Amino acid sequence: MDDQNKNLILATALSFAVILVWFLLFPPPEKEVVDPNAPAVTQQEAAPGTAPTAAPATGTTGTAAATVTEAATADAPRLTIDTPRLAGSISLQGGRVDELSLKDYRETLDADSGNVTILAPLGSEHPYYALFGWAPGTGLSVDQVPGANTVWSLESGSTLTPDSPVTLAWDNGAGLTFRREMSVDANYMFSVRQTVQNSSGATVTLAPYGVIARHGEPVSDKSSPIVHKGSISMSDGELSETKYKKITKLDYNQREGALAEVTQVTEAGWVGFTDHYWMSTLIPAAGTPFKSVVKYDEARDVYQSEAVLKTQELAPGQTIEADMRLFTGAKEWETIRNYEENDNVTRFVDSIDWGWFFFFTKPIFWLLHTLHGLIGNMGWSIIGLTIVIKAIVFPLAYKSYSSMAKMKELQPKMEELKKAAGDDRQKMQQGMMELYKKEKVNPASGCLPLLIQIPIFFSLYKVISVTMELRQAPWIGWIQDLSAPDPSSILNLFGLLPFAAPDQTSFLAIISLGVLPILLGVSMWLQQKLNPAPTDPAQQMIFAWMPWVFMFMLGSFASGLVLYWITNNTITFIQQYSIMRFHGYKPDVFGNIKSSFKRKKPEKE
Numbered sequence: 225m226d227d228q229n230k231n232l233i234l235a236t237a238l239s240f241a242v243i244l245v246w247f248l249l250f251p252p253p254e255k256e257v258v259d260p261n262a263p264a265v266t267q268q269e270a271a272p273g274t275a276p277t278a279a280p281a282t283g284t285t286g287t288a289a290a291t292v293t294e295a296a297t298a299d300a301p302r303l304t305i306d307t308p309r310l311a312g313s314i315s316l317q318g319g320r321v322d323e324l325s326l327k328d329y330r331e332t333l334d335a336d337s338g339n340v341t342i343l344a345p346l347g348s349e350h351p352y353y354a355l356f357g358w359a360p361g362t363g364l365s366v367d368q369v370p371g372a373n374t375v376w377s378l379e380s381g382s383t384l385t386p387d388s389p390v391t392l393a394w395d396n397g398a399g400l401t402f403r404r405e406m407s408v409d410a411n412y413m414f415s416v417r418q419t420v421q422n423s424s425g426a427t428v429t430l431a432p433y434g435v436i437a438r439h440g441e442p443v444s445d446k447s448s449p450i451v452h453k454g455s456i457s458m459s460d461g462e463l464s465e466t467k468y469k470k471i472t473k474l475d476y477n478q479r480e481g482a483l484a485e486v487t488q489v490t491e492a493g494w495v496g497f498t499d500h501y502w503m504s505t506l507i508p509a510a511g512t513p514f515k516s517v518v519k520y521d522e523a524r525d526v527y528q529s530e531a532v533l534k535t536q537e538l539a540p541g542q543t544i545e546a547d548m549r550l551f552t553g554a555k556e557w558e559t560i561r562n563y564e565e566n567d568n569v570t571r572f573v574d575s576i577d578w579g580w581f582f583f584f585t586k587p588i589f590w591l592l593h594t595l596h597g598l599i600g601n602m603g604w605s606i607i608g609l610t611i612v613i614k615a616i617v618f619p620l621a622y623k624s625y626s627s628m629a630k631m632k633e634l635q636p637k638m639e640e641l642k643k644a645a646g647d648d649r650q651k652m653q654q655g656m657m658e659l660y661k662k663e664k665v666n667p668a669s670g671c672l673p674l675l676i677q678i679p680i681f682f683s684l685y686k687v688i689s690v691t692m693e694l695r696q697a698p699w700i701g702w703i704q705d706l707s708a709p710d711p712s713s714i715l716n717l718f719g720l721l722p723f724a725a726p727d728q729t730s731f732l733a734i735i736s737l738g739v740l741p742i743l744l745g746v747s748m749w750l751q752q753k754l755n756p757a758p759t760d761p762a763q764q765m766i767f768a769w770m771p772w773v774f775m776f777m778l779g780s781f782a783s784g785l786v787l788y789w790i791t792n793n794t795i796t797f798i799q800q801y802s803i804m805r806f807h808g809y810k811p812d813v814f815g816n817i818k819s820s821f822k823r824k825k826p827e828k829e
Contacts, residue, residue, distance in 0.1 A: 276579070282297050300375070303390060303494070304383045310553070315345060318372040319392050319415065322346070322353030325550060331503075333696060333704055342502055342552050351439040354504065354550050355406065356416050361429030361535050368396050369430060379403065386410045398536075399424025412553025413563065413728055419545040422538045431535040432546035434506040435497050438527045441468045451690050452577040455518040455529055456505070457495035459487045464575050465498075471520045471527055482528075484519035493572040495529045496551070501692050503575055504552040506531040510568045512547075546670050556692045557593060577690045584683035588613075589691060591718065596693065601697025602706055609684075610791040616675055625803040630665045662685025677792070681785075688784040703740070706784035737779050740786040745775030747793035754800055 240574045300317035303326065314326035324343040326768050331337045343352050372378070374394055381390030388409035396402070405417040418432050454467040464754075464783060466474075466485065477484035489508075495516040496505030508514045508531050517530040536544050551563070555576055564572040578585040591612060595605040598733045614621070637659060645652035694707040702712050713736040748771035778786055804810075 243484045243730045247422065257393050262325075266555050303378060303381075303392075305408065306383055306385050307408055308386070309412065310408070311339070312343065314375045314406070316378065317393065318355050318374060319357075319370070319376045320345070320353045320355040321550065321552070322351075322355075324708055326502075329554060330696075340502070346439075348444075352437070352504075353780075354434065354436045354506070354552065355550065356418060356432070356434050357534075358418065358420065358430045358432055359432060359532065360400065363426055363428035364430055368398055369498065370394050370396075370398065370402050376404070384408055390657055399426075400428070411559050412551055413653075414550040414552070415547070416660065417545060417547050417552060418545055420538055421543045425540050427537060427539045427601075429535050429537050432548070433532040434508075434548045434550065436504050436506060438497055440525050441527070442499060450577075450579070450686065451500050453499055454497065455495070455527070456498045456503070456575055457487065457493065457516050457529070458571050458574070459489045459493045459495075459516055460491050461570065462504060463571065465577075467520060467526065469517060472522070474520060477519070478521055480517060482519040482521050484517055489514050489516050494551075494569065494572070495531055496527060497527065498575060498577075499554070500690070501555055501695055502553065503555050504550070505529075505575070507549040507551060507569055508533060510548075510570070519590035554692050557589065563799075571793050577686075579683070579686040579690075581679050581683045581686065584679050585686050586791060588680070588683050589687045590717040592687065593693065602694060602784070603698065603787060604701065606706070606788050607791050610795065612678060614795045614799070620676065621796075621799055623801055625800045627665055630663060634659060634663060634665065647814070659666070681789070684788055685781070688782045694782075694784055699783070703783050703787075706787070707782050709780050710740040710786065712738040712785050713799050714738070715741065737775065740783055740790065741775050741779035744778060744786050747790050747797070749795050750772055751797045751800070754797065754804070 300315050302313040302315055302323075305312040305321075306315060309327050310324055311327055314321050315323075322343050322345040325339045325341045329340040330338055343354070344350050345353060345364075355372060357371065359370045360366055376392040376394050379391040379393040381388055384390050384406060386407075386409055389405060392406070393406040394402045399422060401421040401423065403421075404420045405419070407415045409415075416434070420430065422428065452465050452467065454465065456466075457464045457472060464487070471485075472483065475485040476482070477486060480486065490513050492510045493514070493516060494505045494507040495518065496503060498505075506529065513534055515530070515532040517528075517532065519528045519530070520526070521528065531548060533546050533548075536546075549569075551560075551569075557573065557576065560569075560572045560575060563569045578589075579790050588609070592602075592605055592609050595608045595612075596602055597607050599608060599734050604630075638656065641652055641655040641659065646656060688707055691791060696704070698704045698707045699706055703710065715736050718739060752767060752771060778789065
């Protein structure tokens with residue numbers, strides 16, 4: 225076997241192994257009976273009338289606040305939220321932001337599908353909400369600060385919109401008046417300003433806080449196993465991600481009274497929970513020190529993230545205030561980048577799970593986003609992205625294919641060396657190395673384009689899997705969601721037969737190939753036919769099966785990724801054919817195809 229074939233086989237085996245391991249780690253999705261975009265699922269229902277601790281430990285003093293419980297009353301007064309992109313309400317019992325849906329996003333592509341729900345109140349199937357308050361310090365008891373059961377009064381405003389903020393008020397009857405001014409922008413950001421006015425004759429201390437509570441772990445979206453789902457926080461420039469299962473295994477924190485992870489933030493940060501496409505985070509004002517807490521209440525199966533600001537002293541006649549923001553909505557790159565750049569939310573774009581190859585993933589997504597802005601269709605933008613990437617790596621490809629053409633020209637000389645060396649392999653290897661050096665040929669250069677494609681492939685897979693912009697993005701005809709597998713099926717002749725294709729969760733989905741996976745297999749097969757089949761029977765078998773194995777393996781991947789691979793193969797075929805022709809070697813594609821269907825007669829001894 226010559227060095228060229230050895231390197232080609234090695235590269236093929238490596239790429240095959242990488243994708244095989246990927247396929248084993250991330251198999252086709254199992255059947256789900258509920259919508260994967262549902263905000264939460266309660267593994268262990270909370271006892272009626274209970275909720276997580278609403279008053280965390282008081283900032284720098286370390287004084288533990290009492291546990292507050294709340295009753296989920298269906299008739300609690302509510303305040304409507306109505307923005308161009310959000311619909312929901314605030315419960316005046318506790319002042320919780322606990323009912324929120326997205327006007328721009330539906331759960332599925334079905335015409336009768338409902339809007340995606342982000343937050344849900346106590347008493348619903350999957351409670352998930354945000355609340356704010358003050359933890360009592362010196363001179364105060366739990367019942368003297370607003371808690372999760374406190375019923376606030378509406379002091380100003382009637383409906384929370386981008387143009388009309390609202391103010392809630394509560395008097396504790398002991399000289400302290402609490403107010404909560406709430407506003408919302410045209411996207412997904414709430415601003416909450418809490419104030420306390422002291423009309424009593426005593427000095428007290430108290431700490432403002434924000435809490436996001438989630439009852440039960442969210443429904444697992446098994447179609448996207450590489451996407452982080454769990455707590456996410458930024459603490460002075462350091463990103464931290466903890467999956468839900470790992471949260472349940474945190475060490476017990478005596479001060480927090482729960483399994484907890486506590487981080488002291490000095491300059492800037494945020495903390496919350498992230499799903500596949502949606503996120504809820506608490507964002508204290510930049511430059512404000514706070515305690516970032518992620519905790520788990522085992523008794524009620526409640527996950528909780530907290531931002532606890534520094535304890536403040538409030539003298540008689542004084543008023544203190546604390547600002548915090550709440551982001552709850554879709555992780556749209558442009559929207560959260562705007563918050564990062566214009567509203568001073570540190571590294572907010574990193575709330576998107578860019579993965580290990582972030583240095584590839586971020587620029588690839590930027591380019592894809594830019595092309596989409598120009599073209600207006602994400603499918604054609606993926607094709608345009610592939611063309612741009614191929615143009616960037618063209619010098620490397622040119623060098624590689626030129627080397628391959630020269631290797632073909634050297635075939636007669638290499639055969640002569642083999643005959644002259646006989647069984648002396650060392651002599652043959654030395655002769656070939658001298659020949660390569662004389663002709664300035666690098667037999668390993670043919671592997672370089674394949675090796676550079678591997679990180680690009682994984683980066684694009686990450687982009688298509690995690691970014692909001694690819695969700696339910698149509699291309700043409702039957703491809704209405706580039707983040708999902710091709711829905712067509714060869715089993716019903718792509719819709720010609722009067723029965724539906726097997727569901728993606730079915731075992732038959734493995735052989736239920738759509739149009740795009742089949743085109744992928746064909747494009748790989750044609751690319752292979754640029755070279756004659758190797759003479760070695762083992763190599764012949766590997767090369768013969770490789771395109772079709774990849775076709776089945778990648779058939780369940782997102783349509784956008786398969787579209788990229790088809791385009792990449794097509795451009796590679798054109799480039800390789802043209803460059804090899806330019807260097808005097810004319811690939812006999814049709815002859816190679818014809819010979820692959822002929823059966824060779826066994827040689828007689």
